Amino acid sequence: MKLFAEKGYDSTSIADILQAAKVNSGSLYHHFDTKQGVLLAVLEAYRDGIESMLIAPAWKGVDDPIERLWALLERYRQLLKMTECAYGCPIGSLALEIHEPDPPVRTLLTANFDRWTDFIEECFKTTAKRFPKKTDFRSLARFVLTTMEGGVMLSRTYRTLDAFDSAVAELKNYISLLQQIAMNPKRKKRS
Amino acid sequence: MKLFAEKGYDSTSIADILQAAKVNSGSLYHHFDTKQGVLLAVLEAYRDGIESMLIAPAWKGVDDPIERLWALLERYRQLLKMTECAYGCPIGSLALEIHEPDPPVRTLLTANFDRWTDFIEECFKTTAKRFPKKTDFRSLARFVLTTMEGGVMLSRTYRTLDAFDSAVAELKNYISLLQQIAMNPKRKKRS
DNA sequence: GTCTATATACGGATAGAC
DNA sequence: GTCTATCCGTATATAGAC
Numbered sequence: 001m002k003l004f005a006e007k008g009y010d011s012t013s014i015a016d017i018l019q020a021a022k023v024n025s026g027s028l029y030h031h032f033d034t035k036q037g038v039l040l041a042v043l044e045a046y047r048d049g050i051e052s053m054l055i056a057p058a059w060k061g062v063d064d065p066i067e068r069l070w071a072l073l074e075r076y077r078q079l080l081k082m083t084e085c086a087y088g089c090p091i092g093s094l095a096l097e098i099h100e101p102d103p104p105v106r107t108l109l110t111a112n113f114d115r116w117t118d119f120i121e122e123c124f125k126t127t128a129k130r131f132p133k134k135t136d137f138r139s140l141a142r143f144v145l146t147t148m149e150g151g152v153m154l155s156r157t158y159r160t161l162d163a164f165d166s167a168v169a170e171l172k173n174y175i176s177l178l179q180q181i182a183m184n185p186k187r188k189k190r191s
Numbered sequence: 192m193k194l195f196a197e198k199g200y201d202s203t204s205i206a207d208i209l210q211a212a213k214v215n216s217g218s219l220y221h222h223f224d225t226k227q228g229v230l231l232a233v234l235e236a237y238r239d240g241i242e243s244m245l246i247a248p249a250w251k252g253v254d255d256p257i258e259r260l261w262a263l264l265e266r267y268r269q270l271l272k273m274t275e276c277a278y279g280c281p282i283g284s285l286a287l288e289i290h291e292p293d294p295p296v297r298t299l300l301t302a303n304f305d306r307w308t309d310f311i312e313e314c315f316k317t318t319a320k321r322f323p324k325k326t327d328f329r330s331l332a333r334f335v336l337t338t339m340e341g342g343v344m345l346s347r348t349y350r351t352l353d354a355f356d357s358a359v360a361e362l363k364n365y366i367s368l369l370q371q372i373a374m375n376p377k378r379k380k381r382s
Numbered sequence: 383g384t385c386t387a388t389a390t391a392c393g394g395a396t397a398g399a400c
Numbered sequence: 401g402t403c404t405a406t407c408c409g410t411a412t413a414t415a416g417a418c
Contacts, residue, residue, distance in 0.1 A: 006290070007290060007291075008288070008290045010201045010202070011201070011290065013410080013411065013412085014411075014412060014413080015410085015411085015412095023384075023385095024384065024385055024386075025384095025385090025386085025387095025412095025413080025414085026383080026384055026385055026386080026414090026415090026416095027383070027384050027385080029412095029413070029414075030383060030384075031383090034412080034413080035411095035412070035413090086290070086291070092287070092344060093287050093290070095344060095347070095348040096283070096284050096287040096288060096344055096347070097199070097287065097288045099197070099198055099199045099202065099277070099284070100198075100277070106348065106350070109348050110348055110349055113345065113348060113349075136357075139357040139360065139361060140361065142345065142354055142357055142358070143338075143357065143358055143361040145341070145345065146337075146338060146341035146342050146344075146345060146354065146358040146361075147334075147337060147338065147341060148341070149340075149341040149344050149345070150336070150337030150338060150339070150340040150341030150342075150344070151337050151341075153283060153286060153287055153337075153340050153341070153344070154304065154333065154336065154337060154340070156286070156287070157286040157297065157300050157301055157304060158301055158304075159297070163333055163337065166327075166330040166333055166334065167333070167334055167337040169330065170330060170331065170334040170365070171334075173365075174361070174364075174365040174368070177365070177368045177369070177372065178368070181368065204392080204393065204394085205393075205394060205395080206392085206393085206394095214402075214403095215402065215403055215404075216394095216395080216396085216402095216403090216404085216405095217396090217397090217398095217401080217402055217403055217404080218401065218402050218403080220394095220395070220396075221401060221402075222401090225394080225395080226394065226395090
């Protein structure tokens, strides 16, 4: 997980993995058929650990569902900051690096995105009353993911937190406006 | 440009380039010092051609500055659709693929993003009156880029246009809400 | 199940004739 | 400026002893 997140999939050699894990080639190939097998295992670990490794720590002590959105995004911000904007979302990096992913790889990438989106969608659904009636919470949850991934991409490229921060600020403003028009129904509804 | 867009940088071998260009190794290395030299030339070509190759075709026959936003995004949608969601934004792909870009590469990546953002920002500025007074148009323009890149990433991963389409729909809704509160100043301003 | 040694292929890059 | 031939490192993966 560490190597793929930091160096990417292609740039991580089997030799790198052996060295980091302090094992030898024979051991690795006893447990995994190919390098892609290692990738699949890593993606499964992310998928299975998303709640315990990512969501739970991010939401500890945060009860309001909408505040939980920002708490989760804050988590990514911290990772960016800690690494001087070198690493953001490991799943997103792999998703774009692997241009023609074999079906099992793609399935695991989407499974990761789906689970992430599930948690966000749940936040919206439990606060559905705060939003306009016709709000599509699935779409909105995916939009949070979109904003995070896009913001991470730009921040990694610029090596500055600005892009990520301003993306989150715009998203907050959007969510805030949605809540305002729900309280104060004025005219047009969501598309 | 074609190969890096389709296969990525690492996965494109010099041999691939030679075959596609129908030249031999000696010729290529007479004009470029290394493979990275080819990448730099490609990124320069994107940067220098952004107006003629991307913006001008997208905005042909579209006069309203805000409509131009959607026309540009539509351009990316077409590319996704044509390639069955395999290729989206070549700059974004390269930005995430190259984890530790050498300074010259990073400079050219950001130059590409900057120019893109410039065109969008200009759209907002010429319609400044439609938006709340304190709107940060640079931030908003970057947010359009963020949304596009994030949407492209998700659509490429899912191999479906849904993620891209819903991201654009949410963005449209946001821009629309901003214009509504500008016309109908109610309460809170932008952060 | 882990070790060492190695097969085999392909990568980027170079040499030197023309 | 382009050609052919090739160097040399490193990549993934395997073989077979222990």
